[in-house]
Amino acid sequence: AQSVTQLGSHVSVSEGALVLLRCNYSSSVPPYLFWYVQYPNQGLQLLLKYTSAATLVKGINGFEAEFKKSETSFHLTKPSAHMSDAAEYFCAVSADNFNKFYFGSGTKLNVKP
């Protein structure tokens, strides 16, 4: 079975501070992992994905994530938060023998001036 846990439904950081959004997965087979961002009143947009190539994945808008098999984690980071990063972020897992995505419950990022 597969599942995703996102620790922290709300995260608040100051502008310019490090952003760290946590994602842990459970998968019985090698996973594919995704981070999506949802801005208010919009659909989900892909930030980055891990598909078993490099474990450090760089995405759009300065975000990156590192796949750590030993920790079953795929945390999202950004060195310096911008006001425009305020949104909800979703982690998702898929795998070769599963024909669907499993999404986490989401983390809302608030960026303070």
Added chain:
Amino acid sequence: DADVTQTPRNRITKTGKRIMLECSQTKGHDRMYWYRQDPGLGLRLIYYSFDVKDINKGEISDGYSVSRQAQAKFSLSLESAIPNQTALYFCATSQGSSYNEQFFGPGTRLTVL
């Protein structure tokens, strides 16, 4: 023009009414999905389809039905709407393998009174 479109964008209806939400895509993808989003619960899969003749139930299919009229069109119906079906509904598409990302429409906000 958007690659994945959903109509209507907003709908208010009454308990017991039949509602259809429509999704169209111009990406040429074979796979299409319907999700609902509720605060704090992330996205939950209602139905998915890998081609016109393939329809599969997701984790919360009760009270919903779907129709894949063509490769580019996937409709979601609520046969008799109830208030706890009030939610944000998303259509998504993807191509081929599980390592490919899903592309989301802008969503339909449905309110059942």
